[in-house]
Amino acid sequence: MSTAPVYNIDPAAFLADPYPDLAKMRADGPVWQVPQLGATLFVRRDDIFEQEKRIDVFSSYQPEGLMTVLMGENMMRKDGPDHAAERKATFPAFSPRTVRDSWTAQFRARTQEVLDRLAPKGGCDLVADYAMPVSAEALKAITGLANMDWREMDRVSQGMIDGIANYGGDPSVEAHCHDCTASIDAHIDARLEELRDHPDTSLLSVQVEAGLPMDSVRANVKLAISGGQNEPRDAIAGAAWALLTHPEQLAMIRDGSATWRDAFEEYARWISPIGMSPRRVARADTVQKVAFEPEERVFFMFGSGNRDERVFDAPEVFDITRDTGPSLAFGAGPHFCAGAAASRAMISEVALPMLFDRFPDLAIDGEVPFAGWAFRGPLKMPVRWS
Template sequence: MATSVSQPPEHIRLAELWRDPYPAYRYLREHDPVAWVPEAGRYLVTRFEDIMHVERHPETYLSSENPSLMTRSIGETLLRQDGAAHRRLRRAAEGPLRPRIVKEHWLPVFRRHAEDILATVAERGEGDLFRDVAGPFAARNLAALLGLRGVGDTEMQEWSQAIIDAGGNYGEDPEIWARCARAVSDLDTAMDDVLPVLRRAPDHSVISSMLHADDPLTEDEIRTNVRVFLGGGLNEPRDSMAAAAYALLTHDDQRRDVEADPALWKRVFEEAVRWVSPIGMYPRRVAERTELAGRVLEPGDKLGVVVASGNRDERIFARPDAFDIHRTDTSHVAFGGGPHFCLGTWVSRAGVGQIGLPLLFRKLSGLRLTETEIPFGGWVFRGPLRLPAAWDV
């Protein structure tokens, strides 16, 4: 049964959300903005203003949820902590991800990675931009940021996807749990090698920052939080880069505008993450009896905060389903908000918006898609599944 704009929430199927969630989101925004969706096992919050309300009241809408798919798959991370416990974990990790450090230290690293990857693919004349460029670029950048050594692009991507799939395993697929367990084991082995090295010789990496914080994290805390960084920290920049490239390759007029004015690359990135929110939903738990958009919620009720829907809310954005770098309504919630505002925001903006995308279009002259229908997938996490293209040699 296909999800349509007239379907009530009890008929919404996760498989249809994975294929194309936007018709269902449109219906929910209009008719039931805090809707109980049985297959998801939670209320989906779909309007922009309601999402902002949840973010502004973290004392009412908690991040901690136990058991949750995330804690079941990778353990207790900062994403499922609140208050002082969350602040402690976040402070320990955030130093290397601050704007000044990103600009001074990481931008040259990202540029080197992009140039190396693009030099390798340029001579081929064709390839999959998702598999051959966006994925390796995100993987290589993240390995450096975290401080992992001797871990290849393929391993990083496989581990990340296994963790991502487990975090969205609302269908309880046992193979997804098994793949995640293998990924966690392999990542722990890599951590065994790097932890003693970084303990002796600190560097600019996130693992080093957590080891040498004013209130250092334990090794178990570091391991679990590296797992969560490996998930979203690879998925989001990979999918935002691929989605933005797809958008420009299918909007010739906006591509010409950007190529004529490089200052517009920032707008390309921000509009892409609004248009296709790579992290499309995250959970919250109700702490006290409250009301949201006319729905009475009780303590313990589970929410799905659907930022992918909020970013296409007709009440906020004109022509919300259109990709438009010239729109004046530029606010979005792709990186969340409040205490849990995405730690990797500045890294993604710099790595993808300032380095990856401009170099992709500059180095691969005559870049063009070789298929007219590009598949996208996901609702908890969403992006292109492939991006076949050709360029001049």
């Protein structure tokens, strides 16, 4: 391991709420070795922002990493020209123009269907009954897997998320992840002939049209599902919870002094749906007086950087009027989230405004527990409306 000082955590407490430990780490130093996670953690925003770009030292290429082993080698696990080539090939599916011209209307149509199903019920679990299908239906369009039921989309996404966070090596979690990736492969196979005959702007189609190897095509579709289902789902429900628990800020949006985009960006800073990004040390180096050796594991803790007191005033406070420009919610550097435009459109232009427009008296109707540090969000959110 690195020569960083050691900070011990209670894994269960860290999973329930990592922010107290992260605040202590930030206060006492920029880099910490956490034995329970088997990694060295960068916890301050500016260090993360700078070091994430140093791909010659902190490499995304992780052939033995859980994501590569379980999901295949996607573009997120490549650096330099290899990463750039695949990012260019996938860009037509994620570009702001494609989001505007192709995806947003589909997001609205599918969200309207979900709201129509929910309206007569007078209440629901906002995570499972609203955010989950809205996110999954959007992802079906973007990936090109229109043949996958939204429930299966959520299942396979969660299965992969659990798999790549399975640092404890639970064999049942690994087996379930393999079952989920097999389902994705089967759904890809069922769509290939049609998309070859009738190409579109979906991720599956644009990669095939660009001539990427099928191993890369499959891995990148799995990457999009793992990052494009759970995180938007959690951000939709979580941002709604934040606004309902801060009614004065919801009122600002309704009177036009703030926007749904402001609320989404601040929520993504405050409760980072993606709280960490792993790296492999590619060569020996010293950073912040800490020596790193090749093949060590490093975690860039986005969730900690987004609450760095050196950058944000009162970072523990949800405040939609703050400048979220320095936020690391979508990462930084060459691996900045390719789906950022789609996420922003789906959540701040569709899911949040349509929810609050349809149910203006929406109210929380029970406990809303949160969990996670690598990926964080509400586990359930009971709500009611008249």
